[in-house]
Amino acid sequence: MHEKLRNLMRKGAPDPRAIEKFIEEESFPMVAGPDVTFVYRGEADEVYLRHWIFGLRTAQPLQRLAGTELWAVTIELPAESRIEYKYEVIKDGNRSLEMDTLNPFLARDPFGANSVCRGYRYQRPEWTLHDPKSRHGQFSRMTVDSARFGGPREVDIYLPARYRDSRRYPLLIVHDGHDYLHYSDLRIVLDNLIHRLEIPPMIVALTTSPDRLVEYAGDERHADFICKELLPQLLSELPISDEPQSRALMGASFGAVATLHAAWRNPGCFDRLLLQSGSFAFSDIGDHNRSAAFDPVVQFVNKFRENPGQPARKIYMSCGVYESLIYENRSMVPLLQAHDMQVRYEEVRDAHNWENWRDRLRLGISWLFPGPLWMVYE
Amino acid sequence: MTAQNQTSGLVALLGPQSQTASVAMAVNALGVEGNLGVITAGWRDAEGDTGALVDHLGSEVTDLAVYDRVEKIFALDRELFRAHRKRQDVLKQLQRLYRVRLRAGADACYRLMKRSEDADLVRSQLRAAISQLRALDRFHARQIAKVHSEFEDEVTLAERPAVRDHRAELADLLGKLGAVLIAGGHVAVLASRLRLLGMRELLAGHPLIGWSAGAMVMTDRLVLFHDRAPQGRREPELMDVGLARAPRLVALPAASQRLDLAQKDHLALMARRFAPASCLALDENDWIAWSNERLLATRGARRIRRSGSLAEVHAVA
Structure with a gap:
């Protein structure tokens, strides 16, 4: 006491x-x-x-x-x-x-x-707090008429401060984008890190699923939606750099599964992945001991573990040591590294929640897209 | 602070201007006369956005449009643009390879600094390790110079019509100016554009006042540094040669912000590695000026000693 x-x-x-x-x-x-x-x-x-x-x-x-x-x-x-x-x-x-x-x-x-x-x-990291010196990015909305899902999907687009059509920007697509905005202060984080030159100005597409436990659980429709519908539309409508190394996909929990799955099914589409507390449940033998929602996840992760290929070349992963998923995430790291993927893995004393994921954004995004900080002396 | 109305060969290096602008103070204190030109190429496509600077100075400035001129040259001369991109790629590769050796060399120095064996033995090993780092920096500088020289010979840079026209225009403009200000920003972009337009020769003898990246390019060695980047500290890296108007100096703008000044080992190694050049910390409001290699005025600037401590700048002269 x-x-x-x-x-x-x-x-x-x-x-x-x-x-x-x-x-x-x-x-x-x-x-x-x-x-x-x-x-x-x-x-x-x-x-x-x-x-x-x-x-x-x-x-x-x-x-x-x-x-x-x-x-x-x-x-x-x-x-x-x-x-x-x-x-x-x-x-x-x-x-x-x-x-x-x-x-x-x-x-x-x-x-x-x-x-x-x-x-x-x-x-709490100070870069997660509102900084009056940081200029705000702006939001716009894009509708993707998805054949895979048989209807329109709304995607919010973050355009960085001082956005210009004449420039070319890196692209980050975020699963559960609205949750990242509301619970992980993603807008504040992006505004601050861009202002501090720790990441380059970038375009961020925020996706949301009406049924994430199904669509994010290794669902082929979702992987195709991301790579064959959303990405081409983003590339055609916005000034995004051409090369794959300027494109990243990210998500947390089931969103991380969706991220890895989409990149795995479409190698070369995204060069960079950000995976937070991925629900990478797998079984070496027999059944898994998680809920039924994990059935398709385990199927996918088992397949992935057998044949990882190279879904991306640079991957940031994080997991809280107080999460039940720590074992699965730790297990993923050597597998990715053994297949020539450059992995930065971070463990922290936190659990499966949005503030854990918020606190990791600086290291994760700046690892995938280093800003010009090293070169700029204002 | 001392100041003299002596602008021939004047060079002034200033710290960052983000919070409190001290350019006007330096211009006035140094008795700069005539119209002011400005180079803001480090701002890239925001070049020429000089409203705040004009307000601060209380007088118009002539924008030399260095960034824009190079953009126009590249638009007209695609062959030159391709050759330039190729050179930049080679330089990036060189920098990556240099970094591999630098990291290992610096790591050896830091390990030796912490050893507790016989002091004489450790000292001599450390001296040798630092000497290897210095040799690496010299080697890297030669490699960079070779890449630049091969590029300029290959494309016959000075003879290309677009380049020649802009250089002539700049020479004409500079003839009407009392001094040139060089703003901070992206130091690699700034240095590259100045080089392409032959500004080292064009600016020779002109009074120059530069801040942050603008101060860095006035030295002979551009050293990149940051101890507080999200991915952690990187050993300071030699990146290029500058205009060499302030030789034997390594300019460290925003040093208090960018460097971990409590890490004496890091600072000591920097001072010893770049000696006899002085590593000069230039924070907000700091400035230092020379004329014909004679120290004219200083305010706040500090140099890093071999011990890793910081000393008032008058010891530099």
Whole structure:
């Protein structure tokens, strides 16, 4: 337990004013090096810390501090960790998942939001925050009339600040583009990295799927949509550099599967891939032990592992060590390297979430497309 | 700071101008007279966008349109353009190969700097390792010079009509100017365009005031550096030769921002590797000026010592 919390309880149950003062003065969770104390305040029968750290018990019970409405548990969290969590509160036989009202840091995702615990030495990268000096890119929308999907697909296009038709730009196509925008601050990141010359000005196409668990799971229609419908239209309508090394495809989770699958089925289409926390489930023998949504993924990854070919020449991969997918991602690296692909692989103390993927964008995109920083002295 | 109204052979090197512009201060302090010309080729297709500079100076400037002139030359003379691209490709390959040896050589130096064996033994090994790095830089500089020289001979650069016409126009323009400002920007583009137009000869004797990349190209060795790039630090690389108007200098614009000044080993190696040239840190507001190799004025500029510490610039003179 954190020392300050111990001091508060030293002489028994403190009076409500002392608790109020304590809550006002401290920040929560209470981080003291690797020891992190989570504190819940409220009337309950049981309280659990629910987190998404693969390898730890999913629900860790909090202990009530005698005579108070305070509950606490201390866990050990290595340096630079960042985890998302909620409290599971059981009261009068009812269970509810609650965010930590004492903690202002939230991470949003398509399913809602979680509280964020920033372990010691974790700092949100400053390049993920709005910088008034960075000029904004602009968005436009493109409709792709997809024969593969039998209908139109909307794609949002990011055009960098100072965009000019007369220039030629690298292209990055992003799976789950809107989620990257909303939950990983992709626009801010692009604006900042371009402004800082860490990546070149680029055109970014943001795709979204109405049924990602199917279309991103090694679906041939999707691979063809990306390479035979979307890419040609982008090349014909926008000033994109001709050579494949100026084209990258990226995605996270199932989006990373879709990325690898599309590039694998269409070698030479994309020279560069950015794969975050790829759901690269496979089986060496027998069945996999994941949900049915993974069936086509496992089929594809098994085929890929048998015959990787060379879907791209330069690949950035990242995975959180608190993810269940860490084993699959680690396994992918030597396979790619053995087939003459240049791989930069990064592991971090984070889990399967959009802020993990946000925090990796600088290293990933600048690895695939280094900016002119080295050459420019303003 | 000292200043004299002596502009013959004047060369002034300034740090970045992004936050506070000090060009006007340098122009006034150095007593530059006559119309000002400006080279903004480092801005590439934003060349000539000099509104903020004109506002800052409070007077018009003549844009020498160096970038645009080369674009026009290339549009007219496709053979020259192709030869130029080929040369650039060769230079890029050279740079990659040089980098392989540089990384290994520098790594050996850093390892030796950390050894704790007999100090005399380590010192002599380190001296030899640095000497190898210096030899590598000299070799690389010769290779670059050879590529340039072969290109210029092969295409008979000075005799090509489009090049000749623009050089003549520039000579005419320069004759009417009191001094030329060289802005920062993309240093490779700037250096390449200046070279193609023969600006080293055309600018000879003209007072020059350059900032950031513009300061780098006034030296004889262009050294690229950045300790804080997303992919991590790279050892400073010799990239090209400059106008050589400020010889025996390595200009390091925005040094506090780009270099990790706490890494004394890195700084010490840089100072020793490029000696007898002085590695000169030029931050925002810093400037230094010479006339005929005599130090005229300085403000804020610091040089890197062999120990890796920074010293006031008056020690450079």
